[in-house]
Amino acid sequence: MNNSYTYPTSASGVTAYVIDSGINIDHQDFGGRASFGFNAVADGIESDCLGHGTHVAGTVGGTTYGVAKDIDLVAVRVLDCEGYGTTEEVVAGIDWVTNNAQKPAVANMSLGGGADVALDDALAASIASGVSYTVAAGNEADDACSYSPARAEAAITVGATDRVDMMAAFSNYGSCLDTFAPGVGITSAWIGGTDAQETINGTSMAAPHVAGAAALLLAQHPSWTPQQVRNAIVTNGISGAVLGPAGSIDRLLHVNAAPVSRSSVGLRARINDSLVVAESAGSKPLIARSWQLGAWEKFDVVSAGSGLVALKSLINGKYVVAESAGSKPLIARGTAIGPWEKFELFNNTDGSISLKAQINGKYVVAENAGNQPLIARGTSIGAWEKFDFEAPNPIVGMQAKVNGNFVTAESSGNKPLIARGTSAGAWEKYELVDLGSGWVALRALVNNKYVVAQNGGAAPLLAKSTEVIDGEAFFVGWHHPDGTVHLYSNANGMIVTAEAGGTKPLIAKSTSVTSSEQFTIALA
Known part of the structure; x- marks a missing residue:
């Protein structure tokens, strides 16, 4: 990506609950918007004595470091000065949020441990009450489905990427993830002073980026349910941007709607996990049967106006055509963008994308489970109609x-x-x-x-x-x-x-x- 953020709103009127080690509420980056909410740790300490929670809060809503710069931040302390918290303490923090959250609200849990039914149940109940939760996938370089709260189905589980959008070596992965966000070399607020800062790594740093993005969505759509927030986070994400996602959903956090134009991307069919290729340097129809992103597999996605797109094959510089008004397979032979070259791009909630040919209103299908050329004949989105973009190597x-x-x-x-x-x-x-x-x-x-x-x-x-x-x-x-x-x-x-x-x-x-x-x- 381009190492930049764009902020559509400031999330004023939304509250973020940071379930962590507390917050240094006097830090200047919070501008008086941070407050103490609840302390489940029986050590007599109210403020953050670890730094982790303050760092997370700064990423959610700090004036300098944060995504949602006017959000109200509430400290829910469940971790002690060493970063340890019991299941009972974490559940108590979740329950407090469930009973006291001022909505619209998001909650972030940059913490985790082994699979825990009690924690899972408390989290499910809190989400059912209307609070959107973002949770860290974990830093074990393992399947996130083996950990709580990372495995929570209704939460937004976040993996970490590095400076080149590669999945961080430490990040957990797998089918329980919903998206990725930056988690390497993240600078944010810290303890020890009102202007203290620290740069650290972790899925703990990735999750609050998504919490901030969720807050921006709620500022625009305050009545949205947690499921609607989650779906928007996924569909707004950049498809195919993460290098080496290891069986995870391949979406990278993007605050606004997913961009239309892409350069030199591949199109991977989900039904057979193969890349679409412009066979014989584009002289034959497109088919999903390649395993490596080379010249024949790369396409530019360009705007075709009115929210539509066209695909331009890099191997011959021609546009992909729904041949014979869609009755014949797709082929890269168009010299200009006309009705046969226009497609509607759908970002699906499972992270996949689908294409609908404008000329006949049918979805592009990887025919016969990918064994035959692509053709625009699908009447709904099923397994054969789902694809993923794949970005070129950086x-x-x-x-x-x-x-x-x-x-x-x-x-x-x-x-x-x-x-x-x-x-x-x-x-x-x-x-x-x-x-x-x-x-x-x-x-x-x-x-x-x-x-x-x-x-x-x-x-x-x-x-x-x-x-x-x-x-x-x-x-x-x-x-x-x-x-x-x-x-x-x-x-x-x-x-x-x-x-x-x-x-x-x-x-x-x-x-x-x-x-x-x-x-x-x-x-x-």
């Missing part, structure tokens, strides 16, 4: 923490990688290729070759490979509080290091993490 630069320099594919890729670039130029740009489950490959743009840990990791990294096998795969390790990551090489299990303060080539030989092993990966 182009990134890597900046070594040890010296602040960019990693360069020296001599147009003919020499080993070394951290000595002063900016992200042609030699410093890489395609970040998602291999699944946190594994990636790096393809140097300067020579179109993959970076490999040579000789099983015994020799420096070099951009020289034409395919991804073993030495070309790297695992994105834990995100550090400053947003940096470290990379494990699949060749030998070692961590990539910028040796000698970055004056020597990168090599996979370290067993621990210092500044020499930390890199900032950001869009270039």
Whole structure:
């Protein structure tokens, strides 16, 4: 995405209940809008002594850091100074919100533990009372359905992404997620002063972004139910924006309605999990049978006016046509946008998208479960009519923490990688290729070759490979509080290091993490 937010309203008149470690209510970022509500912890401390709740509250509704900048914030303290809370304390906090919430209201729970029926039941009752809940998916790099409150069906469960919209290495995932939001390198309010701030990571940081977005929706639609809020969060989200979502719904938080125009995206059929391809460079009909997003699988989604879209194949520059007024399969052969090239785009509440041809009012179908070409003949949205957008791999630069320099594919890729670039130029740009489950490959743009840990990791990294096998795969390790990551090489299990303060080539030989092993990966 573009690293920016747009705020359609300020959420004045909406109340957010932060079920957490409390709030530093005197912090200047809250402008007098934060108050104490309830304390379930029997330690005699009313204010936040951990910082976590204050950080969350700042993301929900801080003047500087928040999404909903005029919302009222209420502290519901269920975690002690060490971040621990019992089921009984958390349930007491939820019950207090159920009985005392001033609506329209949202509640955020950036906390979690193992599956807990008592907590689940309390949460379900609170949502049924009309309070919209956002909950953190959890930081175990595991299936969120194994944890409470992350597994709550009626809550909005949020996973975390990093600076390049990749699912954070720590984020829980799976079918219990409803959306993703930024959760790496998030700066917000803190304890210890009225202007204190801190930068940290976690799905705890992602969830309050969504709570703020939910509050903005409620400010515009105060009578909406929690289900309506949840559905709008999903359908407004960017489809196919998350790199490596690991079986989760692939939607990234977007405050306003989902954008229409997209560049170089793929279209993946849900019925067979295959990408739609413009066969034979576009000379044959579209069919869902590809597994890799290449030139034949990429389309631009462009506005066709009146809320409609057209799909333009990148391989031949032609528009996708509902041939013979929709009676024949879709094919990329249109030279201009006319009635046969116009489609209505539907964002479905399960995160999928569907297309309806304007010319005949029928939905585009991955015919015969994807075994036959796409055709506009569906009368309703079923399994064959559901697709997902898939964004292209991001182009990134890597900046070594040890010296602040960019990693360069020296001599147009003919020499080993070394951290000595002063900016992200042609030699410093890489395609970040998602291999699944946190594994990636790096393809140097300067020579179109993959970076490999040579000789099983015994020799420096070099951009020289034409395919991804073993030495070309790297695992994105834990995100550090400053947003940096470290990379494990699949060749030998070692961590990539910028040796000698970055004056020597990168090599996979370290067993621990210092500044020499930390890199900032950001869009270039």
